Amino acid sequence: NRETNEQLDKENPRWYMKHLGSIAGVKERHIAEDDETALDMAYKACKKLLEKNSGVEIDGIIFCTSSGDYITPPNACILHKMLKLPDEVLAFDFNLACSGYIYGLMLAWALINLGKAKNILLVNSDTHSRYVNRQDRSTRVLFSDGAAVSLVTNSSSENIIDIKCCTSGSGYDKFIIPAGGCRMPRSEKTGIPKKDNSGNIRTLEDIHMDGMGILAFVSSKVPPHINKVLKENNMTLDDIDLFIFHQASKVILDSLTKRLSIDPKKVYSNLEKTGNTVSSSIPIALKDALDEKRVSEGDLVLLSGFGAGLSWGSAIIRI
The missing domain is CATH 3.40.47.10 (Thiolase/Chalcone synthase)
Known part of the structure; x- marks a missing residue:
């Protein structure tokens, strides 16, 4: 769902979205459906990536999220099931927010350099809108929901300096x-x-x-x-x-x-x-x-x- 500054302005006229939007630098946000989770978005992203990279044998999933579907088990393990991957594939979550991609890339890079994996799915997916109060303009004007997946391989990792x-x-x-x-x-x-x-x-x-x-x-x-x-x-x-x-x-x-x-x-x-x-x-x-x-x-x-x-x-x- 798209949420534009015009929509926020109608809902909250006192927010002066023309001014606030220019400071924040955001014109529109993308909000997950009520029944859509970080795991759901991640699965869609992974399916799209794997369709473009058919034949690649995935041997690791690193899932960064601070909006997991459950307290336990980790999203990575459920994603492993959804993608029908073999038992030998390592899978784990870690909880970080805006620095999470860099930390995840470091983890994937380290595992590959250690020889513990060759093809890792680095998943970053969050539904932070769940934690944004609709009457809090300091956060509502900024945050979107989104997911991304990166295929980090033993060959592509050579491009990490x-x-x-x-x-x-x-x-x-x-x-x-x-x-x-x-x-x-x-x-x-x-x-x-x-x-x-x-x-x-x-x-x-x-x-x-x-x-x-x-x-x-x-x-x-x-x-x-x-x-x-x-x-x-x-x-x-x-x-x-x-x-x-x-x-x-x-x-x-x-x-x-x-x-x-x-x-x-x-x-x-x-x-x-x-x-x-x-x-x-x-x-x-x-x-x-x-x-x-x-x-x-x-x-x-x-x-x-x-x-x-x-x-x-x-x-x-x-x-």
């Missing part, structure tokens, strides 16, 4: 869903809506995002991290043909572009038409960039994700 991942757990509460886990089980109290100083309404079962705190974190941590990754590989910003950052918001993308002193033409964004799809935002943007011929064979691309945890990571790949 380097990956580096980092964590700052002291900022865990900058992006958090307080209730629903073992620390704070759901109850009548956790479902009570409360209004904050900005007029946003949310319950303890919804996403609580410190927007300014996230912006400060990304602006201070990510640019030096990217420069360090490049330096460790004897590269500079000029060597990179295209930068694909997690599609968080226009404010964050603009901040990174400015702080790194990158030519805006070298920074790809599909945020307007996709919204923030959490862990699938980078692979979706990479596919769109390839489809639009923004990069060609041999080009160097830097991917960088950042978000809940707080966590961040970057990868240098060759197309």
Whole structure:
């Protein structure tokens, strides 16, 4: 389902979507059906990919999601059943949000380099709209539901030049869903809506995002991290043909572009038409960039994700 700024404006006239939309950089979002889960979306993506790559023997599934179908078992195991894969295939979930693609790519790369797998399905799928309060403009204008699957093989992994991942757990509460886990089980109290100083309404079962705190974190941590990754590989910003950052918001993308002193033409964004799809935002943007011929064979691309945890990571790949 498409959810446009015009629809939000009619529903919430006081949100001034023309102004808010320009700041967020999102014109439309894609929301999963009520009975559609991250696993359902992932299965559709995997079927499409495997139809194009028939004959490839999958020996691993890495599923990144923070909106699993069940507390247990992992989505990866159910996806294994749905795809009718043999018992020898390893399958597991891990819970990360906006840095999840980079972390997943690192895991797949490591397993292949260890000789434990040759063809891994890296799945990134989230239905974060389930955790967005419809009266919270700080999150509702940004988040979309989305899924992506990448086939990481022993031959394609040679195009991964380097990956580096980092964590700052002291900022865990900058992006958090307080209730629903073992620390704070759901109850009548956790479902009570409360209004904050900005007029946003949310319950303890919804996403609580410190927007300014996230912006400060990304602006201070990510640019030096990217420069360090490049330096460790004897590269500079000029060597990179295209930068694909997690599609968080226009404010964050603009901040990174400015702080790194990158030519805006070298920074790809599909945020307007996709919204923030959490862990699938980078692979979706990479596919769109390839489809639009923004990069060609041999080009160097830097991917960088950042978000809940707080966590961040970057990868240098060759197309």
